[in-house]
C-alpha cells in the first residue's frame with residue numbers, strides 16, 4: 001500500500017468509468033474557481049483575496065478527503081500561497097459527516113478477524129470524532145480498559161489513489177499556467193504529498209510512530225503518548241489507551257480541571273523543541289484536538305498527552321544542528337551567518353545576492369526582535385516571509401513543510417490559551433540552556449564556535465547574552481545553577497579537553513598572559529551565579545571528577 005504514480009495511473013486507466021466520472025466532477029468544480037482566479041486573482045484588495053480563499057476552501061471540502069488534505073498541506077506553504085489565503089486555509093475543518101456504525105463494525109471485524117462483541121466489552125453507536133480519513137470510537141476492552149478505536153473510512157485507499165492520479169494529471173497540464181511561485185515542479189510536489197498521505201492511512205505505520213514517540217519521552221514525566229493495543233490494531237484499525245482529560249482548547253475549562261494553561265503551553269512548546277532539535281522525530285499535527293491535558297498526575301499542572309501519530313516526520317542531524325545554529329545567530333543578531341544558515345538549509349540558493357538579502361532579513365527579524373524577545377510572533381514572521389518570498393528568491397524546501405506546520409500549529413495552540421504567549425520566549429532559553437549544558441559532542445563544538453572567535457579569543461559578550469537568555473523563560477527567572485555545574489564539570493572531564501585548550505590559548509595569546517579575559521570571565525560568572533554558588537558548583541564538580549563512586 002504505497003504511493004507509486006505510474007502503477008496508480010495504470011490502475012485508474014483500467015477503470016475508465018471511475019476516471020471519467022471523477023475527472024468531470026473535478027473539472028466542474030475547478031472551472032468555477034478558475035474563472036474567479038483569472039478575474040480576481042491579481043487583486044490587491046485583501047477582502048477580495050479572502051473571499052477567493054474561502055471559495056477555494058469550500059471547493060476542497062466538497063471534493064472530499066484527498067482534497068481536504070491538499071488544503072491542509074497548502075496551508076503550510078507560504079512560498080506557494082499568498083499570505084491572505086493562509087489564514088483561511090488553516091481554518092480548513094478536518095471534519096466530515098460520520099459513516100454508519102455498520103460499516104465501521106464491518107471494517108473492525110474484517111481487519112481483526114473477530115466479531116466486535118468478542119473484541120470489546122462495549123462499543124458505542126456514535127464516534128467521538130469523525131475526521132477526513134477515519135473516525136474514533138471510545139470503547140472498552142474486556143478487562144475494563146477504556147480505549148480509542150480509530151476506524152478508517154470505507155474504501156478510502158481507492159478514493160485517495162484515484163484522486164492523486166487525477167491531481168497529478170491536472171498539475172502537469174495546468175501547473176505551468178498557474179500563478180504560483182514553484183521551486184520544484186507541481187507534479188513532484190504531488191508525489192511528495194501522495195507518499196505522505198499513503199503513510200498517513202497506514203495505521204500499522206501510525207502504531208509504530210506512536211510507540212517510537214512514547215519511547216522518546218520515556219524519561220519525561222510531563223509528556224505522554226497512549227499505549228497501542230497491538231491485539232486490536234491493524235492497517236485500518238488502530239486501538240490505543242484512552243487518555244482522559246480536556247483538550248487544549250479553552251483556558252477556562254483547563255482551569256476548572258485544576259490545570260494551569262501556561263504550564264501546559266510550556267510543556268507543549270518545550271516538548272515540540274525537544275522533538276525537533278533533540279530526537280529529530282516530530283508530531284507534525286499538534287492541533288488542540290490532538291493535545292490532551294492530563295489532570296491529577298503529580299503536583300505539576302502541566303502534563304500533556306499527544307494523540308494522532310499519522311503525520312510524523314523526521315529531521316536530519318545536520319538540519320537540526322543548522323537550526324540550532326540559526327537560533328543562536330538570531331540571539332546574537334548575526335544576520336550574515338543567518339543568511340548562510342538559510343543557504344545551508346536550502347531556503348536560499350548559494351548564488352543569492354547576499355547584499356540584498358541580509359538587510360531584508362534584518363528588516364523582518366530585527367523589527368520583531370528589536371525591543372524584546374516577547375514581541376516575536378512566529379505566525380507574523382512566516383506571514384511576512386511569505387510576502388518576502390515573492391520579492392526575494394526564498395523557497396521552502398519540501399522537507400520543511402511539516403516542520404513549519406508543526407511550529408505554526410503549536411504556536412496556534414499556545415496563542416489560543418494565552419494570547420500574549422511568544423514561542424521564542426521559550427525557544428531562545430531552551431536553545432541557550434542546551435548549548436551551555438553542552439551534553440553532546442556536537443553541542444560542545446557549537447559552544448566553542450560561539451564562545452571563541454577565529455583568533456581564539458573568548459567572546460565574553462556572547463557568553464553573557466547566552467546566560468541572560470538562558471535564565472529568562474516566559475518572563476520568569478530560571479535557575480541557571482545546574483548549567484553552571486555542568487559547564488564546570490565539562491572543564492574537568494575528558495570531553496572538555498578542547499574547551500581547556502581554547503581557554504589556555506585565549507589566556508596566553510601573542511606570547512603574553514592576557515589576564516583581562518580571565519578577570520572578565522570571573523566577573524561575569526560572579527554576576528550570574530554569585531561567589532558562593534560558584535564555589536559550591538566548583539566543589540561539586542571537583543568532587544564528581546575526583547570521587548570514583550560519584551555518578
Ligand SMILES: Nc1ncnc2c1ncn2[C@@H]1O[C@H](COP(=O)(O)OP(=O)(O)OP(=O)(O)O)[C@@H](O)[C@H]1O
Pocket residue numbers: 094128129131132133134135136147148150226240241242243244285289290292307308309310
Ligand atoms: N487515545 C486517545 N485518547 C483520547 N482521545 C483520543 C485518543 N485518540 C484519538 N482521540 C480523539 O479523537 C480525535 C481524532 O483522532 P485522530 O486525530 O487520531 O484521528 P484522525 O482521523 O487522524 O483525525 P485528524 O485528521 O483530525 O487528525 C482526536 O483529535 C482526539 O480528540
